[in-house]
Structures are given as structure tokens and as C-alpha cells.
Amino acid sequence: MLARQRQERILEALRASGGVRVSDLTEELQVSYMTIRRDLDALAERGLVDKVHGGATIASQRSADEPGFEAKSLREQPEKEAIAVAAAALVKPGTAIAVTAGTTTWALARYLRDIPNLTVVTNSIPVAQIMRHSGRTDLSVVLTGGLRTPSDALVGPVADAALRNMHVDLLFMGVHGMDERAGLTTPNLLEAETNRALLRSARQLVVVADHTKWGIVGLSTIASLGAADVLVTDSGMPPEAREVLAEHVGELLIAPGQ
Template sequence: MLAHQRQELILDAVRAHGGVRVADLVERLGVSEMTVRRDIGELSRQGLVARVHGGAAALGRSSEEPGFAAKSTLRTDAKRAVARAALRFAEPGASVALSAGTTTAALAAELPAVPGLTVLTNSPRVADLLHGQGPTVIQAGGVRTPSDALVGPVARASLTGLHVDVLFLGVHGLDVRAGLTTPNLLEADTNRALMDCAARVVVVADASKHGVVGLTSFAGLDAVDVLVTDDTLDPTDRTTLADHVGELVIAEPLEDLR
């Protein structure tokens, strides 16, 4: 198969699913990892895809909202590492809230290990993961977004008057100037309502979220009590973010936790 044929297949996969992993392309195309990375690099140079850690993603625009399925295939180890590092902020018997997202879903998979939790969420996927697993689950209502969040006036109304010890918040992007951002205006309002419920806000976001700016900001970094991210974050960015959030936690790689 010629290089341009491989690259067309890669581009088709990215357009169809929003993102694709290097490992999947190696298996599908029957070529080496180096060849796949070279093809992705060429597509990135042409401005056709975004090169991300472990694969390629559709070019992001501030108003674009990738689907849950597309995001769930990217940086899975980093998200699991972040989830495990964030777990220590969920204390036995506490009330916690989880927003929608692939990283919060990874955290939800870890929460049954903590006894006596009450979990508030606007994510049907999080609710499904926790159903019958131990925690008491309260699900907010609303209109479903491409990222599987329940948002809008119904979601805000269902959150009014509720109080939780800690919110685990996933974000589309975070930036020193723009703060926490999302491409969805209704989700921005619902995220603010979730933050209003919480005594403590813990943002869970892998390093690829840093520098990403969605259509609307819903909070500044100074509203973040704890930011949990992975160890691929650039050292300079670590210093910058540590100056703007209450506490910066760098998750250990999964291989170090085994």
C-alpha cells in the first residue's frame, strides 16, 4: 500500500470516529508504528488532522464537540492514571459529584472501592457504571449532548439546593487565560451549577487538555481547588498551572502503579 493510500484511510477513520489510535492503525494497515506516526505527521503538516499523544484526532474548533466514543479511545492509560490519582479525594462516606466525560467515567470505575459514597452526576454513563456497584447514585436530568452530558434548564433545576463534599469535573479544555472551557453553552451553565453544589472542586484532565480553548469559558483556574493531570504535562506548563490552581497533582504512570 502506498503512503498516500494509507493516509487517506487514516483520514477517513479520523473523520468517521473523531480520532484514531496508532495501535489500531498498525493492526489495520499492517505496517510499523513508525510508519503510522510518519503518516500522521504528514497529515498534521498538511493541516488535515491534529496529532495527539497516541494517535490522531479531528481538528478542533472552538464550537466542535467530539462524541464520547471518539474521545474514549484516546489517551486511555493517561485517563486511568488520572482517575486513580484523583480517587484519594473521595473519602469514605462522602457525597461526591461527577460531571460527564471520559476521564470522569474512568474515575467512576474506581469509585466502588470507596465505601459509603453518595454520587451525584449528570452523566448517564457514570450512572450506568455505578448502578448496583455500591454507591448511592443521584442522576440529574436534562438534554443529552454529544459527549453524553445531561445539560440545560432541567439539569440546573435538578441541581438547585444540593450540596456535595467534592466535585470531580472533566473539561473540554483548560487554559491560563481562558480558564475552564467547553464548546457547549448549555454544558457551561450546567458545569457552573455543579461547581456551585461543591465544597471542593477537583478537575480531572489529562495533559492534552492544556491549551485547548472551547467556545465558552465557565470558570477561571482560580476556582479549581485541585487539578489532577498526567505526567506528560510539560515541566514549564506544570509550573504555570501550579501558580493558578490551589493544588496540582501529577498522576504516576500506570506501569508504576502495578
């Protein structure tokens, strides 16, 4: 079993029980104590678990915590790539789109830059940089101004004012968390407001979020689950979560594994 597969098994056990013991994992996965310790170290570095004496617990999620862009970009990379490929397939040449900040939308941007005659409105510095270095003369990029957040989003009154008279066909939105009651959330109040401004400018909303976002609740709600015309996620989304999402969003797309 590959390290990535073991770590996914460990996360599944944590989601089911909230905590795991190293001794139990060594027996279940048939590997050494040191191998499990290295797996837990790797998961802790990604912010997914809290290490405790003799084992680990699921990482505590505080509603106002906002990890930096670099830290988030290292998490669930294969899942984000799969989501990006599936989401990019929704865009037709000549479309005007908006893209929020986030590491999943950053992955998406690398595929969007190959679509002809595209206009991209974004409040994400990394997304704008990818578009800027595409070398395409038929690609138009509008970067809002605003205050910079830890996730490299531009937010606040300046960004909101820039978006007030924008009209796009599709908005691709990344989120910090998804929950049946709380909806689509973020830990940053200003980012929530700017994302709502982006949402008002769009005819359709496409949410791009991997399975680890399910059950996470940030400080501020951007919109309800029902606001999503399409939600693109990965095959790791649990069956019960898929059922809830399918009931609320317009269309649920499960990206095939990479």
C-alpha cells in the same frame, strides 16, 4: 521503541513546530516510511493530527467542536487511568460527591464505586451506568435529567434545576480544554452552564484533565483556573504548563505513569 512511544515523540515534535515530515521522522526515529505512516494514521484516527502530503500537522481545534463520547474514550487511556487512581484517593468513605460528564470522570467512576457509603450526584449517563452496576447497597446515585449532548452529558434547565438545592463535598470535573487566560472550557454552552451549577453545589472543585487538554480553548468558559482547589493531571504535562497551573490552582497533583 513501542508504537505508543513513537507516537508520543511525534506529538512532541508537532507541539514544538506545528508540523512534521515523514522523511524527518523516519530518520529521527530510525524506522521505516510505512511505520511512520501507520503511526500518523493512528494519531489521525484519535483526532490528534491532520495528515497532509508528506507529513502531518497538529489537529485543528475549533472552539465549538464537540467529539462524541466513544471517540474521546479511545484517547490517552493510560493517562486517564493514572489520573483516575490519583483522584479516587482524595475521596473518603461517607462522602457526598458530584461527577461531571467526560471520559476521564468515566474512568474515575470505576474506582469510586469501591468506596463505602458514597453518594454520587452526576449528569453523566455513562458514570451513572457504572454506579448502577456496582451491586453496592451503600451507594446512592442521583442522576440529573436534561438534554443529552454528544459527550453523553445531561444539560440545560432541567439539569440546572435539579442541582439548585444540592450540596456536595467534592466536585470532580472533566474539561474540554485548559488555558491560562480562558480557564476551564467546553465547546457546549449548555454544558458550561450545568457545570457551573454543579460548581455552585460543591465545597471543593477537583479538575481531572490529561496533558492534551492544555492550550485547548472551547467556546465557553466554565470557570477560571483559580477555581480549582485541586487539579489532577498526568506526567505528560509540559514543564511550562505545570508552572502556570501551579501558580493558579490550589494544588497540582501529577499522577504517576501507569
